Amino acid sequence: MKNIQFPWHIYWYVGHDGDVSEIVSRRSSRNAKLAKIPLGIAGRAAVGFGRKLAGGDKKEINAELNQRAAEQLFAVLGELKGGAMKFGQALSVMEAAVPEEFGEHYREALTKLQAAAPPMPAAAVHRQLDQQLGTGWRQRFKHFDDEPTASASIGQVHKAEWSDGRIVAVKVQYPGADEALRADLKTLNRMAGMLGTLIPGADVKPVLAEISERTEEELDYRIEGGHQRQFAKAFDGHARFLVPKVVASAPKVIVTEWLDNATPISKIINQGNADPAGTVELRNRVAGLMGEFHFSSPAIAGLLHADPHPGNFMMLEDGRLAVIDYGACAPLPKGFPPILGEMVALAVEERFDELTELMHTNGWVIPGKQVSHQEIQDYLRPFTDPIKTETFHFTRRWMQRVAGKATDISSAEMKTARALQLPAEHVMIFRVLGGSIGICAQLDAELPFMKLVQDWVPGYLENRRAS
Structure with missing residues (x-):
């Protein structure tokens, strides 16, 4: 990568x-x-x-x-x-x-x-099931609904009843999706x-580069099934999170437990837009749970769910957050890299000379380029608001301000940006961070961002000088 x-x-x-x-x-x-x-x-x-x-x-x-x-x-x-x-x-x-x-x-x-797309016809679905689960696939189901309930970039979901009576979600990959995706x-x-x-x-190149790197992995639903099984085992019985169990998987079909009475986060975002004052508590809870799930997953499951968008998160009636779609995951068997916690600690305490040296020696500066600690300080200033207080209120206005500063091609900060690079091993982590922050801004939510860093990112507390 x-x-x-x-x-x-x-x-x-x-x-x-x-x-x-x-x-x-x-x-x-x-x-x-x-x-x-x-x-x-x-x-x-x-x-x-x-x-x-x-x-x-x-x-x-x-x-x-x-x-x-x-x-x-x-x-x-x-x-x-x-x-x-x-x-x-x-x-x-x-x-x-x-x-x-x-x-x-x-x-x-x-x-x-985020939760809907054009469906493929039932005949194409049946052919795919024939090829993936065998021509006797109907015997594995008591009932299969030909009408899809949701669809996404490379597959769509059908509701069915498994042979043992469990209600399941059957995700079927579109025929030709692999060739289309690569093309x-x-x-x-x-x-x-x-x-x-x-x-x-807009700068779409980083996202396209990352998607290209992950293409083959996400096309094989057996890999997704392995990720989801790992998450489901790690979070089994958790008080605040639910990961549906995998029932069966094949290269282009995956069967998982169905989620009942689940409210998509996209609907909660819409509710917040319509009634900001009346949904504050719910929106803050959703943002807090999403943050905890992402920050805690590497330590609990050894993986990071790396496809953050509102269609993959749902609130259950019992107050738990349900998380689906594990096609994109980053392996972090030892948790988050401690260097990230160290970098945050140095930024919080404004020790930019040490931070700049750390970035130079660990591949965050393009070889042959030089940046000063003042340039790093000026560059990071728009992004550091969430780490200045224990809690932070993420809003669209804040996101727009940060994005505007980050994309001003005439600024001195942009010159600094051209000397920096994101090391490959951190790409998925920053995708999740950016995506999660984007959803929090859509939710217009406040959450204990720094408490999550303290609890789950190694290297942070160890490098704080202040109490």
């Missing part, structure tokens, strides 16, 4: 509501569809420019262009599923950082496919520069 350069910018994603019969698997066909995005948006921009010259209202024209651009992004990438939609899901959690001037149109596009990632990587211009300041 290659090192990825700083910073982590505004992430975005799109999807599609309509029905499609099959994944478009031919690379030329998929490339043609992806090409619709820049061409269509460029055409609308030209029309908008003409209307401005003709005296049209600038705000109304910009709003209309934003809405239509969002609709096209949503339609094209959602229809393609595969890597195009996988890309979208990985970026969706940073919706809170989208500048307000892009309005609700992008916000709606950025949240639609999309190659195309999207080539289009990274153009895609970044669709929203000012």
